Amino acid sequence: MTLKNNDYILENKLGIKDIFILNEHERKIATFNEIIIRRKNYKKFNFNTLKSMHKELFKEIYQWAGMVRKVNISKGKCFFCPVENIYSFADTIFQKLEKENYLKGISQDEFCKKAADLFGDINALHPFREGNGRTQRLFLYHLAKNAGYELDLNKLDKNKYMTASIESMLVSNDKMENLMKSIIKPLIKE
Ligand SMILES: Nc1ncnc2c1ncn2[C@@H]1O[C@H](COP(=O)(O)OP(=O)(O)OP(=O)(O)O)[C@@H](O)[C@H]1O
Ligand SMILES: [Mg+2]
Structure with a gap:
C-alpha cells in the first residue's frame, strides 16, 4: 500500500497534518x-x-504519550492484544518478571532466553497506539543494564530484527534469542 501525505495521520501536539513530516519530526524528537x-x-x-x-x-x-491505546491494532498478519485484555496480560507479564527478579543474577545465555521471551510478550501486548518498538527496545536496554549487560537492539540489522519480531508472534522467540546472543556484552561500568 502506498501512503499519501494525509493518510493515517495521528493527531499530534505539533499540529502536523502531513504523515511524512510528522514521521520525520517524531523520529528526531x-x-x-x-x-x-x-x-x-x-x-x-x-x-x-x-x-x-x-x-x-x-x-x-x-497527547496520549504514556497512555494505553483504546483501539485494536494489527501489523501484517499479526493482531496485537485486544484492548480489553491489555491490563490483565500486562499483569501476567510483569508479575512474572518481578518473580524472576528482573532477570538479575543469571548467565548471559539465560538472560537472552528470558529477555527474548519477554520481548515477545511485550510486542504481543503492543500497549501503545504508536511507538511500541522504540519503547520495548529501550525497556530491554535498561533491563539488561540493571542486570549487568549491554544489550542495544537498535544495533541489529533492521530486516533480521523485523523477521524475529514477526516470528515471536507466529512461531517462537528463538530468532530473537539468537539475535540478542549475537550482540549482548557484559556491561563495563564507567
Ligand atoms: N508484522 C509484525 N508482527 C509482529 N511484530 C511486528 C510486526 N511489524 C512490526 N512489529 C514490531 O512492532 C514494532 C513497531 O511498533 P510501532 O510502530 O508501534 O513502534 P515504533 O517505535 O514506530 O517501532 P520501530 O521504531 O521499530 O519502527 C517493531 O519494532 C516490531 O518489533
Ligand atoms: Mg511505528
Whole structure:
C-alpha cells in the first residue's frame, strides 16, 4: 500500500497534518529523548516503567504519550492484544518478571532466553497506539543494564530484527534469542 501525505495521520501536539513530516519530526524528537533516557538508571521494571518510558520518548508529540491505546491494532498478519485484555496480560507479564527478579543474577545465555521471551510478550501486548518498538527496545536496554549487560537492539540489522519480531508472534522467540546472543556484552561500568 502506498501512503499519501494525509493518510493515517495521528493527531499530534505539533499540529502536523502531513504523515511524512510528522514521521520525520517524531523520529528526531524521540531519538533525542532516548539519548537522555538511556543515561538514567531504573531498578523496577513494571507496566508503569514501560508507560513512563513511552511518555518520556513521545511527550512533546502525542497527547496520549504514556497512555494505553483504546483501539485494536494489527501489523501484517499479526493482531496485537485486544484492548480489553491489555491490563490483565500486562499483569501476567510483569508479575512474572518481578518473580524472576528482573532477570538479575543469571548467565548471559539465560538472560537472552528470558529477555527474548519477554520481548515477545511485550510486542504481543503492543500497549501503545504508536511507538511500541522504540519503547520495548529501550525497556530491554535498561533491563539488561540493571542486570549487568549491554544489550542495544537498535544495533541489529533492521530486516533480521523485523523477521524475529514477526516470528515471536507466529512461531517462537528463538530468532530473537539468537539475535540478542549475537550482540549482548557484559556491561563495563564507567
Ligand atoms: N508484522 C509484525 N508482527 C509482529 N511484530 C511486528 C510486526 N511489524 C512490526 N512489529 C514490531 O512492532 C514494532 C513497531 O511498533 P510501532 O510502530 O508501534 O513502534 P515504533 O517505535 O514506530 O517501532 P520501530 O521504531 O521499530 O519502527 C517493531 O519494532 C516490531 O518489533
Ligand atoms: Mg511505528
